[in-house]
Amino acid sequence: MDPAAARGVLTVGDRRFGYYRLEGAGRTDLERLPFTVKVLLENMLRHAASGAGLVSPHDVQALAAWDPDQPGECELPFMPARVILQDFTGVPCIVDLAAMRDAVAAMGGDPARVNPLVPVDLVIDHSVQVDQYGSQAAFLINVEREYERNGERYALLRWAQQAFNRFRVVPPGTGIVHQVNLEFLADVVTSREAESGEPLAFPDTLVGTDSHTTMVNGLGVLGWGVGGIEAEAALLGQPLYQPMPQVIGFRLDGQLPVGSTATDLVLYVTEMLRGHGVVGKFVEFYGPGLSRLSVADRATISNMSPEFGATATVFPIDDETLRYLRMTGRRAEVVDRVEAYAKAQGLFRTDDGVEPRFSESLGLDLGEIRPSLAGPRRPQDRVALPDLPHNFRAAFDLTDAGRREAAPEAMPPMQGAIDEASEGSFPASDPPSYTRDRDKAGESPAGEARIGGGAAQPAAAPGRRVGQQGRLGKVQVEMDGTTFELRSGAVVIAAITSCTNTSNASVMVAAGLLARNAVARGLRTPPWVKTSLAPGSRAVTDYLGAAGLMEPLEALGFNLVGYGCTTCIGNSGPLAEPIAQAIEANDLLGVAVLSGNRNFEGRIHPLVRASYLASPPLVVAFALTGRIDMDLDREPLGLDRDGQPVRLADIWPGAAEVAEIVAERVRSEVFTRSYASVFDGDERWAGLPVPPGDRYAWDPESTYVARPPFFEGVTSEPAPISDIEGARVLAVLGDSVTTDHISPAGAIARTSPAGGWLTERGVEPRDFNSYGSRRGHHEVMVRGTFANIRLRNGLTPDVEGNATEHLPGGERMSIFDAAERYAAEHTPLIVLAGKEYGSGSSRDWAAKGPFLQGVRAVIAESYERIHRSNLVGMGVLPLQFLPGETAASLGLTGHERYTIRGLAERLTPRQRLEVEVTDDDGRTRSITAIARLDGPIDVTYYRNGGVLHTVLRRLASA
Structure with a gap:
């Protein structure tokens, strides 16, 4: 052909x-x-x-x-039309590009050749925290604090804005990356000038450094989340490789019943697909029910692809797609191009069209959907609204809705401060920092296992012992002159947040109407509920304000706190101090209700053990009750001014009124106005210092941004690969070890290696910020590698946290300190792990950090797709035990020395390699492992020391 x-x-x-x-x-x-x-x-x-x-x-x-029945085994190249970033993952990308420019110059090349070859948009949305809430000043205060914490990082992005071609930045306080993409950035069918001078039309496709990039699939745009290293390769013109696709068809029939929302639908879909098993597969919706779902409804479903494990969840282009493009202010020529191209290529769906053949199929009648939540710990655990009290009690072994004290053994084990490990895990959006006031004063978060400094010593603060549990009960709290009872089951956070739902005008208007009706009956939220409204774009507050719905939301405490991810990713900010103290001192079981997409234990807030995902109107309803253990179908939300009970059904808005307001207020001019100056920012953004020049002027005093050492000493030709000889084990890890275990995003403890490094440079603990915000500085990040307080290392089985043994002596110390000592001894390192190593967030520092610690290989039972690719991208060899074999079955304890042979010879994809294992007594045996270099391109990357080294050599020689 x-x-x-x-x-x-x-x-x-x-x-x-x-x-x-x-x-x-x-x-x-x-x-x-x-x-x-x-x-x-x-x-x-x-x-x-x-x-x-x-x-x-x-x-x-x-x-x-x-062939849907025989998909084949080959790896296929994919070259996305564009790349989208958020600030937590985007900053390290920019740091790498800036360092590559320096390296190209050092190799005698033109540094200007390091430039994106496809359009790149970076949306700053991950850094804002809910410091202030419940007031008109909340938004401005939170933005001010955001700039105070992150001004140095933002100055780097301002420099990148003018230094790189095809690179745009959406400044802070504008919106959430996926909602901005859906409402503004995505073209569906794009057009670019070709060499012939004639514009070339083709489908808009993308990859993004956030798993919820899939949200734009609801608009008919194919895209998904990747790791930062893959994103850098893509924007520099390298193809990404995917296995032959398996496409699961999901047929929809009927229509949503009155009282049910798109949020309820997505929780059903998540439950079904998680149960069906779609990890690593594409899901495509079809059937007549699609015509009764708006693009916003579809985007809500597509957004949660990571929650049910799919690579992407696609809705084909149809008339509803065109309607949405017009409604959000896209130019007529763009809409016309989308329609003409889609119909010419057979990409336009109609109800009477031919049904595609799928690898597998399942279906759902929309009429079956009922109001639901998901929780208390996983997004796939849907619970019908009437069943919520029983669900909560059963999840935590409570009696009488938690009013009676539960036995200590009744509490299930904490899964971790930000632990996203679960079977069939998936790449996730980063859960950023949370720092309590006491941490600002220099105290470590509870459970931080800091073992020694540079010198070996016993654990002085061993952290939370495995199996330690708390107690449940109730307590009287006094706050702002009011005394009230706080008990387990209290809703302490109620957040209308996340692009998942705030992109959907119907559920946002429904929340506003519910608030209006509640206020009219005299209802108010209890004092212990921290309420917040953080929409994904300014269009939301525009149409809510125009409809007169912001005022009742604010009357219930749902004031605007920011345009960013906030509570959905764990940036919920501190609870009121009396509330926090009461929960901690009495081991109360605090609850969060949010319109987000993730609810793993500890993710939303360290003091919240139960989190439920819900539609925005249900978030308002539970904020009014202040408790989770009640049946809203039967029990009243509260009493009105006349002492009469007010039930949810009494104030739930009618579908006709919601539709009328959406039709009247959610119009193209709202979006045109909201995005007119989307790249300009406010006076704070404009006032940031912009370092001049095409090469970044690194500040040696900076603790946020530094030139990484990845490209130091790179030559035009890669050095020959040698076998890994005499390696020691840095950590022995179990199943489902997440990238957050490997490279945490959250708070930096004063007594941690990273905290010590910052303190030595005069940074006060209150200004430590988070690991996620400091990903532009390798000295912080290498010290934070394997520093998650919930990490369990088989070399130190009696403690959780940042601890290992230096071998052969067995001295205990932090993992970073051990890595430093091994480096001084010129000892290479490996990691032993179980199944699904690297699940969770698509986090490149989970590969970069171990590489900088001296880890040259990982031997695991299996890998999460993106993390395996990231390891190869950093030149770390992913090895896999043979089927049926594990570290335990092979008798590997981690105290041995390891030599990996066959690397110096002709390496081929999925080659079986000999691993020589030597016990401390000198006995030697051999095991076999599979090199998870899955294709020829992986072998090329590994021989070059990583994907960026491969690209660097190409650019330097051009």
């Missing part, structure tokens, strides 16, 4: 576009291919025709032969 022969001409109005016809791929029954496969096929066909050599005609033929 000749991919270039597939080029055709598409006429849209008076404009002509080149495009690559899918028929040119040689497939005759294109109408039976899923939308997902067709978009991937066009991507490969177009890039194969470019002649760049990154995609071959053979690759195109392999996908064109896609």
Whole structure:
């Protein structure tokens, strides 16, 4: 086949576009291919025709032969049209690019060649915290604190804005990356000038450094989350590799019943798909029910792809897509191009169209959906609203709704400060920092296991002993002159937050109407509830204000606290001190109700043990009750001014009124106005210092940004690979060790290695911020590697936290201190692990940190997809035990020395390598492990020391 022969001409109005016809791929029954496969096929066909050599005609033929019953085993290249970043993951990307410019210059090349080759947008949304709430001043105060904490990082992004081509920044206080992408950035079908001068039209595709990048799938745009290293490779023009896609069809029939919301629907879908098993697969919706779902409803479902494990969750382009594009202010020429292109390529869905063939299928009648929540610890654990009291009591072994004190053994084990480990885990959005006031005064968070300094010594503060539990009860609290009873089951956080739901005008208007009706009956929220409103774009507060709904929301404490992720990712800020003290002193079971997408224990707030995901109107309802252990179908929310009970059904808004307000107030001019100056920012942004020049002027005094050592000493040709000899084990880890265990995002303890380093440089503990905010500085991050307070290391089984043994002597110390000592002894390191190593957040520092600590290989039972790729991308060898074998079954304790042979020879994908294991008494035995270099490109990256080294050598020699 000749991919270039597939080029055709598409006429849209008076404009002509080149495009690559899918028929040119040689497939005759294109109408039976899923939308997902067709978009991937066009991507490969177009890039194969470019002649760049990154995609071959053979690759195109392999996908064109896609068979749902026999998907095949090959790895296929994907070259996204653009890349999207958020600030937590974007800052280290920019730091790497700046360092690459320095390295290219040192190698005699042109540093300006280090530039994005595809458009890149970075949206600053992850840093704002809910420090202030419940007042008109909350937004401005929180923004001020955000700049105080992060001004140095933001100055780097301001520099990048002017230093790099095709790179734009959406400043703080604007919106959440996925909602901004949905409402403004995404084109659905994009157009770029080709070398011929004729514009080329093709589907908008992307990857992003946040798992919820999938939200834009609801608009018919294919994209998903990747690690930072993969994102850097993509923006520098390298293809990403995916296995032959498996596409799960999900048929929808009927329509949502009155009283049910898109949030209720997504919780049903999450439960079903999690149970079905779709990890690593694509999900595609079809059926007549799609025509009764708005794009906002679809985006709510697509947003939660990581929660049920899918790579992406796609809704094909249809009339509703076009309506949404018009409603959000897209230009008429863009909408016309989307319609013409989609219909020309067979990408436009209609109710009477041919149903595609899928790898597997399942379905749901929308009429079955009932009001629901999910929790208390996992997003897939849906619970019907009437069953909530029983669900809560059963989850925590409570009697009488927690009013009676439970036995200590009744509390299930804490899963970790920010522990996202669960079976079939998935790449996640980062859960950032939380710092209590006492930490600001220099105390460590409870449970931080700081073992020694540079010198070996016994554990002085061993942290929370494994199995330690608390007690439940109730207590009288006095706050602001009021005394009230606080007990287990109290809702202490009620947050309308997250792009998952705030992008959906129907549920936001419903929340406003419920608040209006509650206020009219005289209801108020109890004093222990921390309420907040953090929408994903300014359009939300615009239409709520115009509809007169902001005022009643504010009357209940739902004041605007920021336009950012906030509570959804754990930036809920401190609870009122009397509340926090009461919970801690009495081991009360605090509850959060939020309109977010994640609710792992400890994620939302360290003092919250139960978190429930709910629609925005239900968040308002539970804020009014102040407790979770009640049946809102039967029990009243409270009493009105006349002492009469007010039930949820009494104030729940009617569907007709919601639809009327949405139609009247959610119009194109709202979005046009909100995004008119989206890249400009406020006076704080404009006033940030911008370092001049195309190469970043590194400040040696900075504790936020530093040139990383990854590219030091890189030569034009890679050095030959040698075997790994005499390696010691830095940590022996179990199953489902997450990237947050490896590289935590949260608070930096004063007594931790990172805290000590910051203190030595004059940083006060109150200004430590978080590991997530300091990802631009390798000295902080390498000290934070394996520093999660819930890490369990088999070398130190009696404690949780940052601890290991230096071998062979067995001295206990922090993992960083041990790594430093091994480095001084020129001893390479490995890690032993169980199943699903690297699950959780798509966090590149979980590969970068171990690399800087001297880890040269990991031997695990299995890997999460993105983390395996990140390890290869950093030149760390991922090895896998043979099927049925584990460290335990092989008798490996971690006290041995390891030599990995066969690397110096001709390395091939998935090669079996000999690992020589030597006990301390000198006895030697051999085991076999599989090199998880899954394709030829992985071998190339590994031989070059990583993907960025590969790209660097290409740029320097050009």
